[in-house]
Amino acid sequence: MASRTGAQAKLNRVTEIIAEALNSEVCSIYLLRDGVLELYATKGLAQTAVHVTKLGMGQGLVGTIAETRNPLNLAEAGNHPAFVYLPETGEELFHSFAGVPIIRREAAVGVLSVQHVDPRDYADVEIEALQTTAMVLSELIASAGLIDDLSIAKVRAQSSGQVRLNGLKLVDGLARGIAVFHQPRVIVEHTVAEDIEYERKRVYDAFVRMREQIDRMVGQAEFAGPGDHEDILETYKMFAYDEGWSRRINEAIDSGLTAEAAIERVQQRTRERMQKIDDPYLRERMHDLEDLSNRLIRIVAGKLGTAAQLGLKQDAILVARNLGPAELLEYDRRFLKGVVLEEGSLTSHVTIVARAMGVPMLGRLKDLTRVVVEGDPLLVDATTSALFIRPTANVVKQFQAVSSLRARRQAEYAKIRDLPATSKDGIDVKLMMNAGLRADLPGFEEVNADGIGLFRTEFQFLVSATLPRRERQTRLYRDVLEAAGDKPVVFRTVDIGGDKAVPYMRDELHEEENPAMGWRALRLALDRGGLMKVQARALLDAGAGRVLHIMFPMVSEPWEFDAAKALVEEQRAYLARTNRPTPKEIRYGVMLEVPALAEMLDTLFPRIDFMSVGTNDLTQFLFAADRADPRLADRYDWLSPAVLRFLRRVATAAKAAGKPLSVCGEMGGRPLESLALMAIGIERLSITPAAVGPIKAMVRSAEILPLREAMAGWLDSGCSDIRARLTEAADAQGIIRN
Template sequence: MRDAAGGPRVLLKKLRELMAEPLEPQERLDRIVRDIASNMVAEVCSLYVLRADSVLELYATQGLNPSAVHLAQLQVGQGLVGTIAASARPLNLSDAQKHPAFTYLPETGEEIYHSFLGAPVLRAGRTLGVLVVQNRTMRTYREDEVEALETTAMVIAEMIAAGGLTRLTRPGLELDLSKPVSIGGLSFNEGVGLGHVVLHEPRIVVTNLFNEDSEKELARLESALGSLRLSIDDMLSRRDVAFEGEHRAVLEAYRMFANDRGWVRRLEEAINNGLTAEAAVEKVQSDMRARMLHMTDPYLRERMSDFDDLGNRLLRQLMGRAPDDIAAALPKDSIIVARSMGAAELLDYPREKLRGLILEDGAATSHVVIVARAMGIAAVGQVKGAVSMAENGDPIIVDGDEGTMHLRPQQDVELAYAEKVRFRARRQQLYRELRDKPTATKDGVKIDLLMNAGLLVDLPQLVESGAGGIGLYRTELQFMVASTFPRAEAQERLYKDVLDAARGKPVTFRTIDIGGDKVLPYFKGVQQEENPALGWRAIRLTLDRPGLLKTQIRALLKAAGGRELKVMLPMVTELGEIAQAREIIDKEVRHLSRFAHMLPNTMKVGAMVEVPSLLWQLDELMSAVDFVSVGSNDLFQFVMATDRGNSTLANRFDPLSVPFLRTLKQIADAGKRNNTPVTLCGELAGKPISAMALMGLGYRSISMSPAAIGPVKAMMLELPLGQLETFMQENLSGKSATLPMRALLQAFADDRKIPL
């Protein structure tokens, strides 16, 4: 019997020599399976490789019928080999033919073999094939033999990934690694992007696989682990944990994992079997990724994802690499693929090179998605497996309209999307030609089309879109992309830049709206809430922490010196909150006057209508403020009792339903009755059909994303508003109100050739 400790090391040494020889691909594979069989004292060693059509094809064998090579095949899930490919786990059987999954392939001549050991060929958690050894005698393979086969499988995986088998593939039977993949997710931002994959955390390619000195590699591992643990402790000791983009809970988990003896022991075993320290990390990491893909518990999947990130950090320590400069050497048509990422990380990428964003996780309201919308790039989320399926540089399409990703698309798919992009470009050109036309309906009624903003990257779009001003400036985005609270000077500088960029056009600044789904990792004191959307957020939070509001108001007053300042209060529930906020504003005005600071020429204070309680205080509200803005996103979810972040309910209720349209009309009518300007800012304003409905309800000012202004303006220029108002009045009252308004509005537009 062979020496248990020396076997894997001897085998890896032989494989290293084989890799260095100038051999044809088939000859190299034949030699590999022969050496494995010899080393493991096995009568059979076979390699099955996964094709793009989910078939496992026999690519090489020692012991089975050689004429079965490239002919014998199994589906994923079929037989013992297919079972290993489907589960990504090894199978160790003393009598394979008694296993319920056993499938007999007559062409192989394997019926005389009983014992069976198979290991998945894994790379980055993906199964690329299956490596098998068999013996006639009934025996259970030892643990070190299982480890040896898994280690060898990893080496073969790197060879497959490097294109070592390309010349053996037949036309139409390409390997799984290069097959086209389409995965559905959720649309986070409309648009279509064609380009090439840029992995947000690029997979580190391990090229040095075999070690010459295990003791030296163990020492390297221990040193790298020590540095990793110190770096995690250092991040945890800082006051601004979020500086590295990690939340404290994640870092605590990292610290626990970095000290986990089970993980370290598996790394040490791989090194003792002949791998370098970095190859050991890659092997253990790949094994764990494969298991993660088959977990259904979201908490466990998240913890395994933490492990994956920790492995990447350890690899960087071992290979002496600083985190990659993500802005360098990017293709000009980059599509970022990430498990998740922070808003600030997306802003690190040069906007001119970005075509899209694909996330495995995330929600439509997450910070990074808000930034993606501001940057005007197509974004898709909840695309499971995107990171492990993709390689840097792979061709890819992100369809933000449908919420899908097409990785390595076939030519006809790529051509169809290229035409779609050209069509969108032609349409955008038409919208640009409308930019300088007056914003009035076909029958001459003026409508203000404003844009929503929140970041400096938004500001150039004020001119490009032809917007009449900024109807909603989300000041909290500055807080969300920072690692600590922005100082008063930084806030003042930003607000001044915004007003300068507006060139005299009106800008409405919403005071900081954090809490709920907008969590600042560095803000201490926010408790976990069962219903965060209904909890301690927006004006509720800033009135309880008046220092936040005072600092912001002072920065706004100083930035707007000599100009008009419009400030809007979010999430107002009762009029007493407006009175409290006005008191803070008045104090800041008096303070700055005392020190002779230049103040705004005029100042207007408004409130957002997004809490239903204001619907029973509308006349009093209109008297208490200078203007009103309707936050249609939150108002809709509160009126309809539907969580807008819940994908199950996403399409259950229609914002163009009669009850909600009546609610919106009630607000518009109160504004007209009290001579108080009313604007609506939210998703409703950005769709031509719903913008048309708003105009029919009496709204003369709406604010939307910059990209939506062109389509809405094209609709408006063809809209006979008088006819629409009569039409809506009839259909929102009496028996007609039982009919679906969306379909009625579409028919109204179709009859009059209004572009929607």
């Protein structure tokens, strides 16, 4: 490596050294040149075959290694189905064969192989030595200019081609951009260590830091999973403190590798071994070790920031295993075009945030982070729940055609922007908008919603490093009221906790085993009276001289509403005593999310002015199905008789009490589901801006009264397939459901 000879001479010498060290008659190096694997250097094969013998990707043993990026170790090479005899090389004398890929920037750019006259299996230590040498060769090949980054990109595209992954539609829409990992992968540029002891210290320090991070992970979003929190954490700890893992990395450093290269070398070898295991549980543990290896290598390389902190520079599709809502809000919305996740569920808060941001999102994409490479072109078609990786020209053309069709539909929605959402048989439906960010406000004017039925005040808390000051809160609330003009705005008081942890309260929020059902929303706000008093003052100041709508989340019993209202009224009285302006009227409402509250409607309705149903939390509590658990994401249906009967009972009680009832969960933004809501008597919806046009078009094309009669019959008879019945009825009417 250090000699001043040319690349060809160096590679020739490498083959001699390896053949001698492994007592093999043959050692050969193949490099990918112009799309084919060219024999570039050899000890033992005919020298006349050098630069003459060529194999395509997937052709022969060498091509198979390059295509799969996995090693081969064969006692009898001729018995392998991919074996191809190349007479010009003179290899008919040799029986055993072992080869490993030469990888650069996650692409196979060559193959290093050895052969022996007698049949033999090469030992694991010999294969590992070949793999370590292959890492060093990749740096030599790149530094010698035998392959450049552009060629590597072409190799990656040619070798892998288009891949389609099917997942779960979380947020509808189309998106196109390059793949950007939320936790960027570290590309190992330098493999050869100049100072082994220095590299060893870097790894030691990185292990210390990583173990400290693991010890602080309890309760953080990536481990606050559905019931297996402690098991996952213990598995991570087991790997993080595994002396065998650290010893193997140190052994790789002893062989002359840098800290980054040593970690990657051990990671590659472990991955190969784990892939041979049939036990699905043990294979799944490979993901844990992959995560920890990536974490360790980022610490060593000093690249700890997320892609958001590093900054997006072009249209991007964000790739991650999972995300928290605050993490998503850190991204520049000018360049963030879509999000794809290995996990995720329909009603998780990161999905709600993405929907509010208008960012298409797919979840439950198996093997996503192993198939996608940083910088790959991606197409997200959430409508068909498909992700196209490295799409072909034909797929891109089809994507553009679908995009044009959607644009035409948007133009149709624009035509009915100023028309009322009135059904053919005269039912008026109020279509209000969900919001939570200042950037959402232009969408209000764009779709001409009837008001803001849910303003999620917690988003401001999620994006702040410290508790937002009252003045900042007041400015935001005042801007929202001014944007809405004379239309109503319903402010939901802060709903943090659960998967919406904030950094300045992390110590208080991380102990719960089931955060969704724990210390969150109004429970937290009532316990932290100072937090709610500040927010109440901000809302009262912003709403001075106006009608102010305040709604409390996650009310379980009427006394909680009473306590929250009393807190706001206390601040209102203080302002009045000090001659400060106050709202001319305050209307108080509750979110019905906890099923227990439905049993207290007779005593609750006289106290409140309005009610909104949060179908996301309500449904998970009704079915005891954690909405953050991807395994349960499709285990319940919003159109099940249990949900619709429950909502019908609430709607009937609200109508009898003369109290406005709306639905502000994700259920209301889906055409068929919203049609079901209207069929049980709910005529107020608060939905995302993108859903207003489609829902209005649907309402204007429907006759609601016949559906109400049919729905009553289905629910009373215990019909188990209401979705199919409602779909059939909607089709019979010709109801628009784009």
